[in-house]
Every structure is written in C-alpha cells, then in structure tokens.
Amino acid sequence: MHLPFAALEVGQQLYWQLGNLRLHGQVFLSSWVVIGALLALVVVGTRSLERDPRGVQNLLEFIWVYIRDLAREQIGEKVYRDWLPFIGTLFLFIFVSNWGGALIPWKLIHLPHGELGAPTADINTTIALALLVSLSYFYAGLSRKGFRYFEYYVEPTPIMLPFKIIEDFTKPLSLSFRLFGNILADELVVGVLAFLVPLIVPLPAMFLGLFTSAIQALIFATLAANYIGEAVHEEHH
Amino acid sequence: MDSLTSAASVVAAGLAVGLGSIGPGIGQGNAASGAVEGIARQPEAEGKIRGTLLLSLAFMEALTIYGLVVALVLLFANPFA
Numbered sequence: 001m002h003l004p005f006a007a008l009e010v011g012q013q014l015y016w017q018l019g020n021l022r023l024h025g026q027v028f029l030s031s032w033v034v035i036g037a038l039l040a041l042v043v044v045g046t047r048s049l050e051r052d053p054r055g056v057q058n059l060l061e062f063i064w065v066y067i068r069d070l071a072r073e074q075i076g077e078k079v080y081r082d083w084l085p086f087i088g089t090l091f092l093f094i095f096v097s098n099w100g101g102a103l104i105p106w107k108l109i110h111l112p113h114g115e116l117g118a119p120t121a122d123i124n125t126t127i128a129l130a131l132l133v134s135l136s137y138f139y140a141g142l143s144r145k146g147f148r149y150f151e152y153y154v155e156p157t158p159i160m161l162p163f164k165i166i167e168d169f170t171k172p173l174s175l176s177f178r179l180f181g182n183i184l185a186d187e188l189v190v191g192v193l194a195f196l197v198p199l200i201v202p203l204p205a206m207f208l209g210l211f212t213s214a215i216q217a218l219i220f221a222t223l224a225a226n227y228i229g230e231a232v233h234e235e236h237h
Numbered sequence: 238m239d240s241l242t243s244a245a246s247v248v249a250a251g252l253a254v255g256l257g258s259i260g261p262g263i264g265q266g267n268a269a270s271g272a273v274e275g276i277a278r279q280p281e282a283e284g285k286i287r288g289t290l291l292l293s294l295a296f297m298e299a300l301t302i303y304g305l306v307v308a309l310v311l312l313f314a315n316p317f318a
Contacts, residue, residue: 181299182299
C-alpha cells in the first residue's frame with residue numbers, strides 16, 4: 001500500500017554543501033517561508049497607519065500589546081523596553097514556525113531527500129535560538145551591572161556557585177530540547193496516526209498539536225524574558 | 238546495526254518514554270487538582286490560574302519530552318549502530 005501523505009522521514013535531510021559545511025536545506029527553505037510570511041504581514045499591517053486601527057493593523061497592535069505585557073511582567077518595568085524586540089521576534093518566529101509546519105501542506109512539494117516541515121522540528125534551529133538567549137542574558141547582565149553581574153552567582157551564599165554555573169549550561173539545553181522534542185513529537189504522532197488511519201482520526205491529534213505548539217512558543221519567550229530579567233534584576237539592600 | 242544492539246535500543250527507547258512519563262504524570266495530576274481546587278474556591282481567579290497551570294504543565298511535560306528525545310536518538314540516530 002502506498003500512502004504518500006503519511007511517509008515518515010526522520011533523520012533524512014536535504015544536504016547543501018557550502019565549503020566544508022553541510023547545511024540542512026529543508027530547514028532553510030521553510031525558515032525563509034516563515035520569515036517571508038512574517039515580513040509580509042508586518043509590511044502590510046504598517047503601510048498605512050490609522051488612528052483607529054482596523055484589520056491587519058489591529059491584529060498587529062494586539063500582538064504587540066500581548067508581547068509587551070509578557071516582557072514587562074518577566075523583565076521588569078525599567079529595562080523591558082530594550083528587550084521587547086528580541087522577545088517579540090523569538091515568540092513570533094517560533095509561533096509561526098510551529099503553526100506553519102502544521103498548517104501549510106508541505107507534502108505537496110517534493111524534495112529529493114528529507115521533507116519540509118516546521119523549522120523548529122530540527123535540533124539545530126532550536127539550539128541556535130537557545131544559544132542566542134544565553135548570549136543575550138549574559139550581555140544584558142554585564143552591560144547593565146558590569147562585573148557586579150557575577151555577584152548573582154554567590155547570592156545568597158557562595159555554596160550556590162557550582163549550581164549557578166551548571167544552570168548556565170542546563171538553561172540552553174532544556175530550552176532547546178523542550179521546543180525540539182515537543183514539535184517533533186507532534187509531527188511524529190500525527191504522522192503515525194495518519195499512517196494507521198488516514199482519515200478523520202488524526203484530526204484531534206492535530207488540534208492538540210496546534211495547541212501545544214502555541215504554548216511552546218509562549219514558554220520559550222517567557223523563559224527567555226525570565227532569564228534576562230533574572231540577569232538585570234537589582235537586589236534592594 | 239547488529240541484532241543485539243537494535244534489540245537493546247528498542248527496549249531502551251520504550252523504557253525511556255515509559256519510565257519518564259511516570260513522574261510528570263503524577264506531577265501534572267497534582268497540579269491540575271490544585272488548580273481545580275483553586276478555581277472552586279475562587280472562581281473569579283480562573284483566568285490567572287489557567288495561565289499559570291498551563292505554563293507549569295508544560296514544564297512538567299518537558300521532562301517526558303527529554304525521555305522522548307533519548308528514545309528518538311536511540312531509534313533514528315543511534316550512536317552505537
């Protein structure tokens with residue numbers, strides 16, 4: 001029996017050779033689609049700004065307010081404005097990637113190897129995003145507090161030092177694995193169900209997948225904001 | 238991959254997901270029961286409780302997902318094959 005829509009190709013990549021680097025081409029292609037969609041949405045929404053927002057502008061303002069509340073709650077009133085674009089970009093890129101991977105019928109486009117899907121279902125994408133978060137919370141702490149940032153490692157007691165250092169490694173690890181695992185698991189569950197029963201039955205799993213992918217985008221952005229907020233937090237003596 | 242390695246990998250993948258889901262299962266049950274109790278006591282705080290519940294459920298789910306990642310590595314990218 002041949003089921004073209006249900007074939008699973010985990011671990012198969014469309015390799016592009018760039019010098020001595022091997023790139024996962026399908027991830028780049030789907031990321032470009034996601035970036036293009038986001039850019040198009042923003043350009044269309046901000047082209048003719050009106051005092052009373054309507055249509056796309058209204059949607060964009062709603063998203064902006066949502067992300068601003070998230071960042072302000074986690075980072076704090078004083079500094080959140082600097083980090084709002086970063087948090088917003090993370091949230092929107094991950095959200096649109098996750099939903100794009102589930103909603104766009106990628107299977108209609110045939111690749112020689114691998115298959116198109118959510119860019120966040122590739123471990124390289126999520127590790128890159130998580131390392132960006134690591135770099136930015138170090139930068140946030142160091143630029144705001146200078147070397148006093150390292151006081152955070154010995155507070156409340158110096159006994160905490162090894163744990164706080166280990167935390168710097170586990171933060172990007174858990175950020176990237178959580179996102180990657182959730183999205184890949186959604187795709188696999190839907191794929192396996194579609195392989196067993198192609199009609200109707202995978203639909204509830206698809207809706208659950210949409211729900212968890214939205215939650216994962218929210219969690220990634222919340223945690224990134226939380227780490228930055230922890231780094232810039234001032235103790236009141 | 239020789240048959241012993243593949244058999245061990247498949248068993249280990251099953252164990253990784255199966256054992257890894259016990260703890261988060263109990264934890265999510267506790268969290269949900271606490272949230273329901275909170276909503277029953279204070280129905281007007283439902284929105285806030287729901288948001289916090291979803292966030293903490295996702296944290297617990299992440300632990301199972303780590304087991305799933307280990308299982309996926311064993312099945313599709315086995316380093317001992």
